[in-house]
Amino acid sequence: MKSIILGLGCGLLLAVSAIAGEQPLSNWFKALDQNGNGDISLVELQTVRNQRFSVLDANRDNVISTEEVAGSVSWSQRFFRLDHNSDGYVNLAEFEANGRSRFAIIDIDDNGKITSHEAINFQNKSHIYVTTHKVSR
Numbered sequence: 001m002k003s004i005i006l007g008l009g010c011g012l013l014l015a016v017s018a019i020a021g022e023q024p025l026s027n028w029f030k031a032l033d034q035n036g037n038g039d040i041s042l043v044e045l046q047t048v049r050n051q052r053f054s055v056l057d058a059n060r061d062n063v064i065s066t067e068e069v070a071g072s073v074s075w076s077q078r079f080f081r082l083d084h085n086s087d088g089y090v091n092l093a094e095f096e097a098n099g100r101s102r103f104a105i106i107d108i109d110d111n112g113k114i115t116s117h118e119a120i121n122f123q124n125k126s127h128i129y130v131t132t133h134k135v136s137r
């Protein structure tokens with residue numbers, strides 16, 4: 001279970017996969033494809049993301065604050081995009097809305113499933129993360 005949470009499409013993991021190169025299916029894809037049927041549905045994505053939300057919400061007040069993401073570079077960078085109404089907190093609705101829009105970006109043919117092909121395509125566009133993380137080291 002822990003590895004599923006850790007495997008959530010965070011920038012660092014994408015970076016590692018991109019460096020590793022030729023692996024056809026990345027770990028984040030396998031972590032998100034919970035029923036192992038070879039594609040990721042929106043429900044699977046949101047299930048894993050909701051687990052991530054609970055982990056990030058350390059004080060369990062049902063919102064994520066900047067303090068709670070302070071330990072994660074990738075989530076800190078994403079925080080202000082997630083906080084849609086700019087009240088300084090990310091609630092579950094904002095978090096889920098972000099999940100839906102990310103899903104739509106990856107699901108190129110818009111059929112409600114992310115296939116391994118679409119995942120690889122997305123991964124290939126994510127090389128920017130590699131640069132970001134190299135700099136931060």
Ligand SMILES: [Ca+2]
Pocket residue numbers: 056057058059060061062063064065068
């Ligand atoms: Ca909180």
Ligand SMILES: [Ca+2]
Pocket residue numbers: 082083084085086087088089090091094
């Ligand atoms: Ca907010």
Ligand SMILES: [Ca+2]
Pocket residue numbers: 107108109110111112113114115118
């Ligand atoms: Ca698709």
